[in-house]
Amino acid sequence: MATAELPPARSTELPLEPEMHPLVRNKHDLVSVGDAIGEVVLKGEHPRGWWIGFLAGFAMLQILAIAVCWLFYVGVGIWGINVPVAWGFAIVNFVWWIGIGHAGTLISAILLLLHQKWRTSINRFSEAMTIFAVMCAGLFPLLHMGRPWFFYWLYPFPNVAGVWPQFRSPLTWDVFAVTTYFTVSLVFWYLGLVPDLAALRDQARKRWQQIAYGLLALGWRGSAIHWRRYEKVYLILGGISTPLVLSVHTVVSFDFAVSIVPLWHATIFPPFFVSGAIYSGFAMVVAIALPVRKWYKLEDFFSDHHMDIMGKVMLATGFLVTYGYFSEAWMAWYGHTLYEWGTTMERMFGPYGWSYWCLIGFNCVFPLTFLWSKKIRTSPFWMELICISVLIGMWFERYVIVITLAREYVPAGWGTYAPTFWDYATMIGSLGLFLFLFFLFLRYLPMISITEMRELLPKKQGGGGGHSIMENAP
Amino acid sequence: MSTTVTPGPGHAPGHAPDHGHADPTVPVTHGLLAMFETGDQMAHAIEKAVAAGYTHLDGFSPYPVGEAADALKFPKSEMGPVMFIGGLTGACSGFIMQYWANTWGYSLNIGGRPYFSWPSFVPITFEMMVLTTALTGFFGLMAICGLPRYNHPLFNSKNFERATRDRFFVCIEATDPKFNLAETRTFLNDLHPVAVEEVME
Numbered sequence: 229m230a231t232a233e234l235p236p237a238r239s240t241e242l243p244l245e246p247e248m249h250p251l252v253r254n255k256h257d258l259v260s261v262g263d264a265i266g267e268v269v270l271k272g273e274h275p276r277g278w279w280i281g282f283l284a285g286f287a288m289l290q291i292l293a294i295a296v297c298w299l300f301y302v303g304v305g306i307w308g309i310n311v312p313v314a315w316g317f318a319i320v321n322f323v324w325w326i327g328i329g330h331a332g333t334l335i336s337a338i339l340l341l342l343h344q345k346w347r348t349s350i351n352r353f354s355e356a357m358t359i360f361a362v363m364c365a366g367l368f369p370l371l372h373m374g375r376p377w378f379f380y381w382l383y384p385f386p387n388v389a390g391v392w393p394q395f396r397s398p399l400t401w402d403v404f405a406v407t408t409y410f411t412v413s414l415v416f417w418y419l420g421l422v423p424d425l426a427a428l429r430d431q432a433r434k435r436w437q438q439i440a441y442g443l444l445a446l447g448w449r450g451s452a453i454h455w456r457r458y459e460k461v462y463l464i465l466g467g468i469s470t471p472l473v474l475s476v477h478t479v480v481s482f483d484f485a486v487s488i489v490p491l492w493h494a495t496i497f498p499p500f501f502v503s504g505a506i507y508s509g510f511a512m513v514v515a516i517a518l519p520v521r522k523w524y525k526l527e528d529f530f531s532d533h534h535m536d537i538m539g540k541v542m543l544a545t546g547f548l549v550t551y552g553y554f555s556e557a558w559m560a561w562y563g564h565t566l567y568e569w570g571t572t573m574e575r576m577f578g579p580y581g582w583s584y585w586c587l588i589g590f591n592c593v594f595p596l597t598f599l600w601s602k603k604i605r606t607s608p609f610w611m612e613l614i615c616i617s618v619l620i621g622m623w624f625e626r627y628v629i630v631i632t633l634a635r636e637y638v639p640a641g642w643g644t645y646a647p648t649f650w651d652y653a654t655m656i657g658s659l660g661l662f663l664f665l666f667f668l669f670l671r672y673l674p675m676i677s678i679t680e681m682r683e684l685l686p687k688k689q690g691g692g693g694g695h696s697i698m699e700n701a702p
Numbered sequence: 703m704s705t706t707v708t709p710g711p712g713h714a715p716g717h718a719p720d721h722g723h724a725d726p727t728v729p730v731t732h733g734l735l736a737m738f739e740t741g742d743q744m745a746h747a748i749e750k751a752v753a754a755g756y757t758h759l760d761g762f763s764p765y766p767v768g769e770a771a772d773a774l775k776f777p778k779s780e781m782g783p784v785m786f787i788g789g790l791t792g793a794c795s796g797f798i799m800q801y802w803a804n805t806w807g808y809s810l811n812i813g814g815r816p817y818f819s820w821p822s823f824v825p826i827t828f829e830m831m832v833l834t835t836a837l838t839g840f841f842g843l844m845a846i847c848g849l850p851r852y853n854h855p856l857f858n859s860k861n862f863e864r865a866t867r868d869r870f871f872v873c874i875e876a877t878d879p880k881f882n883l884a885e886t887r888t889f890l891n892d893l894h895p896v897a898v899e900e901v902m903e
Contacts, residue, residue: 258868392803396822427866446850452761452770460781683765
């Protein structure tokens with residue numbers, strides 16, 4: 229009989245929402261989630277890995293301090309910049325850091341709106357990463373100004389000279405985009421932290437912790453009315469941050485695309501820059517999350533399943549970026565413009581051709597060959613390797629774009645560019661600033677959202693049955 | 703005296719109004735706090751209390767429980783319009799600022815474009831909108847919720863520390879016209895909480 233083959237009544241067995249994978253491993257409840265995440269901060273016992281990372285960051289930060297002091301004393305002449313490559317490492321590093329800073333808000337805003345609940349494990353520290361990366365990024369244009377103490381001239385303010393910024397310039401747009409991005413990311417991050425800080429305040433046993441977290445928690449007491457408003461604000465912030473993330477790197481790409489330099493003046497730049505930003509941002513998140521989860525034993529919250537998904541996102545954005553490289557070459561060839569094609573040839577086989585092939589190798593060939601395999605996507609060693617490769621590749625991408633200035637229209641205007649010791653010192657120093665701030669964050673703030681993790685737990689474990697933070701906000 | 707009825711404002715004619723902290727040494731009841739094990743129980747208790755006619759009450763939980771806010775007859779928060787007005791103000795002022803600065807304040811001829819070349823003002827208008835929406839959202843939330851407020855009577859309760867941890871609370875405040883210490887306590891006890899305690903101001 230055919231009916232005998234039918235499976236038993238399924239309707240009662242099926243969960244309401246098709247839950248593919250438990251996002252929190254093991255049997256956690258409200259208390260154990262708070263302990264696993266909160267005690268890292270409250271106990272203050274830190275694994276050796278934390279000290280290594282922190283001290284490395286602190287040492288590199290000293291390099292930054294020396295480089296900046298020397299820069300202020302002598303001037304930007306200590307860098308390798310000159311005509312025709314007047315931007316050099318400063319803009320390469322600026323764009324690289326801003327790109328890395330895109331993952332945080334992408335994860336917290338876009339994935340929030342798309343109900344991607346796996347984001348809960350990584351949103352807090354990728355938002356922190358965003359803030360620190362944008363700080364590092366902001367450093368470079370400021371230092372590149374020559375007289376950074378006049379940085380406020382970038383903003384419109386009434387002054388005796390009666391001068392106002394030139395609002396048709398993408399560089400002015402950039403100032404507004406980056407400032408807004410930093411501020412909104414900070415607000416988003418802090419708003420998410422408030423309930424967690426309140427949880428830490430009540431969980432803390434040391435007096436100074438109770439006072440410090442108590443002050444930062446702003447007196448949050450978890451009132452149902454407050455929660456309803458909170459969720460609405462969180463939802464709207466997610467909604468407006470989504471176009472914001474896309475707009476920031478779009479505006480950064482306008483810095484290039486609005487010019488008439490061959491290969492810069494391209495309509496593909498905005499989407500190409502945005503996907504590259506997500507690519508490198510995710511790479512940075514995974515590259516940092518892997519050692520951190522090992523040191524702090526947080527595999528329950530950031531599992532291999534998360535790594536697998538992030539690997540897939542990187543695979544997709546990696547291909548978008550590769551399509552961008554292809555399109556640049558294709559447009560130059562098909563467009564039949566002497567300068568576009570000539571610059572492409574210079575880019576690939578000119579004096580800086582090695583950097584183009586580094587870019588292709590680190591950014592496309594290596595990661596996109598291996599990211600296809602689930603085994604590799606869930607192997608910490610391989611993912612770490614791939615992510616570092618992507619970070620190097622994305623740095624080279626910006627280098628290749630900026631170095632285009634060395635070979636554009638007339639050969640009489642051609643020149644060379646070579647970074648100096650101080651260029652490298654500032655770059656390594658900015659990495660130090662990032663690591664230093666990030667490790668301080670791990671030490672003093674909960675690196676995973678306790679509140680959202682609790683809400684994500686199944687109802688029988690005390691949680692909100694897989695709700696995410698804005699789903700109660702009509 | 704705190705064990706007797708605590709009258710709301712306008713009640714107790716002939717007595718000195720003991721609501722306004724006339725004598726700071728005498729403790730005044732803030733309300734009755736019932737502790738529950740799950741969010742559903744809390745939401746259910748609020749529903750019951752609202753049905754019984756209580757109006758000054760609130761629920762407290764470590765993570766948002768939408769049903770609790772629904773039961774409190776607070777189906778929609780006011781943050782949407784607040785943020786909308788904030789964003790609109792930012793967008794308008796951002797646009798007007800650029801228009802004024804580049805058309806009247808300091809007009810520059812850039813590639814022969816008109817002084818009022820509005821398409822190039824779009825990015826900053828957008829950024830200003832996002833910025834002001836976010837800032838009004840955060841500061842508006844704080845203002846409407848009356849935060850930051852570091853000294854709340856509920857923090858006097860030792861149990862209430864668990865409101866950010868693993869317990870769910872309902873507090874019926876003494877200002878409620880229907881509040882009567884003994885009756886309200888019995889009412890809350892009937893909802894099967896883990897504990898009911900009186901919280902002092």
